[in-house]
Amino acid sequence: MIQSEKILSAVRAQSALIHNITNYVVMNWTANCLLAVGASPVMAHAGEEAQAMTGLASALAINIGTLSEPWVKSMRLSMDTAQHKKIPIVFDPVGVGATSYRTDTARQLLDDACPTVIRGNASEINALAGLESTTKGVDSVDASNLAIESARKLANSYECVVCVSGAIDFVVEKNKIYEIKNGHPLMARVTGMGCAATALIGAFVATGESPFDATVAAMTVTGIAGELSAKKSSGPGTFQVNYLDFLDQMDGNLIRTYQKAKLL
Amino acid sequence: MIQSEKILSAVRAQSALIHNITNYVVMNWTANCLLAVGASPVMAHAGEEAQAMTGLASALAINIGTLSEPWVKSMRLSMDTAQHKKIPIVFDPVGVGATSYRTDTARQLLDDACPTVIRGNASEINALAGLESTTKGVDSVDASNLAIESARKLANSYECVVCVSGAIDFVVEKNKIYEIKNGHPLMARVTGMGCAATALIGAFVATGESPFDATVAAMTVTGIAGELSAKKSSGPGTFQVNYLDFLDQMDGNLIRTYQKAKLL
Amino acid sequence: MIQSEKILSAVRAQSALIHNITNYVVMNWTANCLLAVGASPVMAHAGEEAQAMTGLASALAINIGTLSEPWVKSMRLSMDTAQHKKIPIVFDPVGVGATSYRTDTARQLLDDACPTVIRGNASEINALAGLESTTKGVDSVDASNLAIESARKLANSYECVVCVSGAIDFVVEKNKIYEIKNGHPLMARVTGMGCAATALIGAFVATGESPFDATVAAMTVTGIAGELSAKKSSGPGTFQVNYLDFLDQMDGNLIRTYQKAKLL
Numbered sequence: 001m002i003q004s005e006k007i008l009s010a011v012r013a014q015s016a017l018i019h020n021i022t023n024y025v026v027m028n029w030t031a032n033c034l035l036a037v038g039a040s041p042v043m044a045h046a047g048e049e050a051q052a053m054t055g056l057a058s059a060l061a062i063n064i065g066t067l068s069e070p071w072v073k074s075m076r077l078s079m080d081t082a083q084h085k086k087i088p089i090v091f092d093p094v095g096v097g098a099t100s101y102r103t104d105t106a107r108q109l110l111d112d113a114c115p116t117v118i119r120g121n122a123s124e125i126n127a128l129a130g131l132e133s134t135t136k137g138v139d140s141v142d143a144s145n146l147a148i149e150s151a152r153k154l155a156n157s158y159e160c161v162v163c164v165s166g167a168i169d170f171v172v173e174k175n176k177i178y179e180i181k182n183g184h185p186l187m188a189r190v191t192g193m194g195c196a197a198t199a200l201i202g203a204f205v206a207t208g209e210s211p212f213d214a215t216v217a218a219m220t221v222t223g224i225a226g227e228l229s230a231k232k233s234s235g236p237g238t239f240q241v242n243y244l245d246f247l248d249q250m251d252g253n254l255i256r257t258y259q260k261a262k263l264l
Numbered sequence: 265m266i267q268s269e270k271i272l273s274a275v276r277a278q279s280a281l282i283h284n285i286t287n288y289v290v291m292n293w294t295a296n297c298l299l300a301v302g303a304s305p306v307m308a309h310a311g312e313e314a315q316a317m318t319g320l321a322s323a324l325a326i327n328i329g330t331l332s333e334p335w336v337k338s339m340r341l342s343m344d345t346a347q348h349k350k351i352p353i354v355f356d357p358v359g360v361g362a363t364s365y366r367t368d369t370a371r372q373l374l375d376d377a378c379p380t381v382i383r384g385n386a387s388e389i390n391a392l393a394g395l396e397s398t399t400k401g402v403d404s405v406d407a408s409n410l411a412i413e414s415a416r417k418l419a420n421s422y423e424c425v426v427c428v429s430g431a432i433d434f435v436v437e438k439n440k441i442y443e444i445k446n447g448h449p450l451m452a453r454v455t456g457m458g459c460a461a462t463a464l465i466g467a468f469v470a471t472g473e474s475p476f477d478a479t480v481a482a483m484t485v486t487g488i489a490g491e492l493s494a495k496k497s498s499g500p501g502t503f504q505v506n507y508l509d510f511l512d513q514m515d516g517n518l519i520r521t522y523q524k525a526k527l528l
Numbered sequence: 529m530i531q532s533e534k535i536l537s538a539v540r541a542q543s544a545l546i547h548n549i550t551n552y553v554v555m556n557w558t559a560n561c562l563l564a565v566g567a568s569p570v571m572a573h574a575g576e577e578a579q580a581m582t583g584l585a586s587a588l589a590i591n592i593g594t595l596s597e598p599w600v601k602s603m604r605l606s607m608d609t610a611q612h613k614k615i616p617i618v619f620d621p622v623g624v625g626a627t628s629y630r631t632d633t634a635r636q637l638l639d640d641a642c643p644t645v646i647r648g649n650a651s652e653i654n655a656l657a658g659l660e661s662t663t664k665g666v667d668s669v670d671a672s673n674l675a676i677e678s679a680r681k682l683a684n685s686y687e688c689v690v691c692v693s694g695a696i697d698f699v700v701e702k703n704k705i706y707e708i709k710n711g712h713p714l715m716a717r718v719t720g721m722g723c724a725a726t727a728l729i730g731a732f733v734a735t736g737e738s739p740f741d742a743t744v745a746a747m748t749v750t751g752i753a754g755e756l757s758a759k760k761s762s763g764p765g766t767f768q769v770n771y772l773d774f775l776d777q778m779d780g781n782l783i784r785t786y787q788k789a790k791l792l
C-alpha cells in the first residue's frame with residue numbers, strides 16, 4: 001500500500017517551494033491549493049528570471065493552458081534548468097489536441113526535457129500520445145483502455161509517470177498501474193481542478209518519494225478533498241471554498257477512511 | 265414573453281464551448297460562472313491559435329479589460345474568424361471612455377467585425393456611441409434615456425443587440441427595448457460581474473436562439489442569481505460563493521417566480 | 529492615537545480610483561478587496577494607456593510579483609506620471625532577494641520615482657535595503673530589529689513610509705515606528721494577502737491623510753479583518769470569503785474593540 005499519509009506529512013514538514021509557470025485562469029486557485037495543502041507556491045515567467053527561480057525550487061510545474069511564445073520560451077528555460085539540476089518536472093498538457101499549436105508546443109517541450117510526471121485528462125493524454133479513438137460512442141471501458149494505452153506509451157517514451165485524471169484516475173508507469181476512485185462530479189464544474197492537481201503532484205514529488213507513489217498520494221488527497229467538499233456543498237461556489245478547507249484538514253485518518261486506491 | 269427557462273435548458277443541454285479572450289482580473293471568475301451555468305469555457309489568446317480555437321467554439325466573448333497590442337491582434341483574428349464562420353460574437357467594451365487607447369481600440373475592433381451583442385455599463389455604452397451627458401447631476405431618468413439612445417445608435421450602426429447593464433438592465437435592438445429589473449447592489453461590489461455576464465450572454469447566444477431573446481435570458485438569470493445570493497449573504501465574499509451556487513441551481517421555477525423583465 | 533476609523537470613512541466616502549499594475553496571481557483578489565473596503569479598482573498595464581490611466585487615479589499601486597519587461601516599462605511610465613502629478617505611489621517589492629532580476633528591477637523603479645509607501649515582508653524589505661541576516665537561526669527579536677533597521681534605511685533613502693508586514697506589522701518613517709499586532713496565522717495560508725494590503729494602503733493614502741497614518745489605518749483594518757475572519761473560519765477557503773465580508777463590515781466599533789496598534 002502506498003503511504004499517502006506519510007507523503008502528505010512530508011509535504012507539510014518541508015513546505016517546499018514549487019515553481020509554477022501556469023495559465024492565467026488558474027494561477028490564484030493553484031497558489032491557494034498549494035498553500036492549503038502546506039506547500040509554498042511561486043509564479044514567475046520572465047525569461048530574465050525563469051532559470052534562477054526554478055533553481056530555488058524543489059519542483060517545477062508547467063501548464064500550457066494559456067500559452068504564448070514568450071511563456072513557451074521561459075517554460076523551455078525552466079525545464080532545462082530543472083533537468084540539469086535534477087529538480088522534478090510535472091507537465092500539464094492543457095488542451096493538447098484542440099489546436100495544432102498546443103500539440104506541437106507540448107511535444108517540443110517534452111522532447112527537450114524529460115518530465116517526471118505528466119498529468120492530463122483522457123483526451124489530452126490520447127492526443128499527446130498520438131492515439132485517438134477510432135469509433136464514435138466508445139463505452140467507458142474502451143475509453144479507459146485507450147487512455148491507459150496512451151499513458152503507457154508516454155510513460156515509456158519519456159520514462160516518466162503519467163496520470164490520467166477523470167471519474168477514475170489512473171497513475172501509470174512502465175509496468176504498473178494504480179487506479180484511484182475518489183473524487184466527485186462537482187470537481188468538473190470548477191475551473192482549474194486538474195491544473196491544481198498538477199501543482200499538488202509537484203508538491204508531493206518534491207518530497208523525494210518515488211514519483212509514482214507521490215502522484216498516487218496527491219491524486220488520493222485531491223480526490224478525497226473533492227468528495228468531502230461535495231458532501232458539504234450546495235453548488236460549485238461552496239465546493240471551492242470547502243475544497244481548500246479540506247486540503248488544509250486532510251490527515252491520515254481521512255485518508256485511511258476514504259481512500260479507494262489500488263494497484264491494477 | 266421571452267422563454268428564458270427554455271433557453272437556459274438549451275445552454276445546459278449543449279454545454280457549448282465559449283471562447284473567451286478576456287481580461288486577467290476576471291478570467292477565473294468568468295470560467296467558473298460559465299461552468300456553473302452549464303457551459304464550457306476556454307481561454308486562449310496566442311496569435312498562433314486564436315483562429316483555430318475560435319473555429320471550435322459556439323460563441324466568442326471579447327473583453328478589453330486589460331488589453332495590450334498582442335491581445336488586440338488576437339482579438340482581431342478571432343473576431344474575423346467568428347464573422348466568417350458565423351459564430352456569434354459578444355463584445356464587452358470595458359473602460360471605454362477612460363482612455364483614448366481603449367476607445368479607439370474598441371471602435372477599430374467593432375469596425376472590422378460586426379458583433380452579435382455588445383454589453384457594457386451606461387458610461388461605456390455612451391462613450392462607445394460618442395454621446396455624453398452634457399449636464400452634471402443628471403437624474404436617473406435622464407441617464408437611462410441617454411444610455412438607451414446610445415444603445416440604439418450602436419444597435420443601428422452595428423446591426424446588433426446592445427445590453428446596458430446597471431441597476432436596471434436594458435436590452436436594445438433596432439425597434440425593441442426590454443428592461444430587466446432583477447439584480448442587487450452587492451453585484452457592484454464584486455469585480456467581474458459584468459464581464460461574466462458578457463460571457464454568459466455568449467453561452468445563451470450559442471444556443472441559436474435569437475440574440476435578443478438570448479441576451480434577455482442571460483441577464484434575467486444573472487440578475488435573479490444576484491438577488492437570491494444577496495439575500496443569503498453577509499457581504500461580497502459570501503455573495504460570490506452563493507452566486508455560483510445559484511447559477512448552478514437556476515431553473516424554470518426560480519425564473520418564473522423572480523423575473524422582472526418586460527418589453528418597453 | 530491614529531484615527532483609523534476616520535480614515536476608513538474617508539475611503540468609503542471618496543471611493544477613489546486606485547490604479548493597480550500588479551501580478552496575475554492576485555489581480556482578482558486585489559480588486560475584490562478594494563471593492564469590499566469601499567474603493568474603486570482599475571487594472572491596466574499597456575504602455576499605450578498606463579500614463580492616461582494613472583492620471584485618472586487617486587493612488588497608484590505597483591506590485592512586481594509576476595514582472596516582465598513590457599510590464600516594467602509600464603510601471604515606470606505610470607510611476608513617472610504619478611510623481612509628476614503628485615499621485616501617491618505604493619510599491620510592493622514581491623520576491624526581491626529571490627532573483628537578481630527582481631532586486632535590480634525594484635531598485636531601478638524606486639530610483640526613478642520616489643514611492644510614498646513601500647510594503648513588503650521582512651525578507652523583501654531586508655533584501656531591498658541590502659541588509660541581510662548574517663547569522664542563522666536569529667531569534668524573532670533580532671529578526672524584527674533587522675527588519676526595522678532595513679525599513680528605516682529605505683524610509684530615509686526614499687523619504688517614504690515603509691511597512692514591514694508579518695506576525696507583527698511595523699510602519700516606519702524617519703523618526704517614528706508604529707507596531708500593529710492584529711492579524712492571524714491563517715493570513716499566510718492565502719495567496720495575495722500582502723499584495724491586497726498594498727492596494728488597500730493605496731486606497732487609504734488616496735484620502736489625503738498623512739501616508740504614515742493612512743498606512744497604519746490600512747494595516748489595522750486588514751489585521752482586524754483577518755483576525756475576525758479566522759475566528760469564523762474552518763480553513764483557508766472559508767477564511768477568504770469571510771475576509772471580504774469583514775472588509776465590507778469593518779467599522780469604528782470593530783476598530784476600537786480590536787485594534788492593537790501603538791507608537792514604539
